[in-house]
Amino acid sequence: MSIQSIDVKYTAVATAEGGRDGRVASDDGKIDVVVNPPKELGGSGEGTNPEQLFAAGYSACFQGALGVVARKEKADISGSTVTARVGIGSTPEGGFGLKVALEAHIPNVDEATAKDLLEKAHQVCPYSNATRGNIEVSLGVA
Template identity: 45%
Template sequence: MSKVFFTSKATAEGGRNGTVKSSDGLIDMNLVMPTENSDEKGTNPEQLFAATYSACYDGALNLVASNKKKEIESKTTAEVSFLKDEADDGFKIGVTLNVEVKGVSQEDAEMLTKEAHQVCPYSKATRGNVDVEINAKAV
């Protein structure tokens, strides 16, 4: 295994209608299936994945820009969809990353977002397993 810099730990109980809690207690949430008609408040795995993927990708984008001596401001919004998997009659997820990049041309924004997708750890983890679409917009 590669050199470990740190390890995060979270525990889920009860599946999609249970709870999830990080070892330090910062994350302590109810899980609720959004397709069920319920008044219960909570999050879901797709929402949590959207939050973490957008943060990781935005960090990778800023690293790539910095390495190329480009000063940018960026905002990444991840849309994670829960989908029917036609291949095995199960389920899968799909991701759209909507990325706003301030301080560069549209061409540079597209180049930076493509390169960020190559170095982002979440993009690496999903590559070949999850369809990811990137929409870059220079603002």
């Protein structure tokens, strides 16, 4: 996979203090959250965590990509939702890695059409493009 040349239209900026057990804030003040590791990773679980933030961003972005594809395909995705499940765990090499499961509920199309829309959205979504070949991402229809 090669590095893409991108004509940047917007840049989000956030700063972390204290790593996984601290605080993250955006430069515009719209995000200012306490982050703590989940209890499963030995943390307090009191705040949010990077995996939840990644899941929120990926699900929103993928829903947007689904809308782009649906308009081109003239498919009705009204009432649809996309859920991202982001897992973190140990890799065989001794580090940590992520795994993502994306599940879409698209009530106004049949299962074959929904699967086709998901595959096409997976090619459009910036998060999918950024993670392709780096982490396991599965697609499913609810």
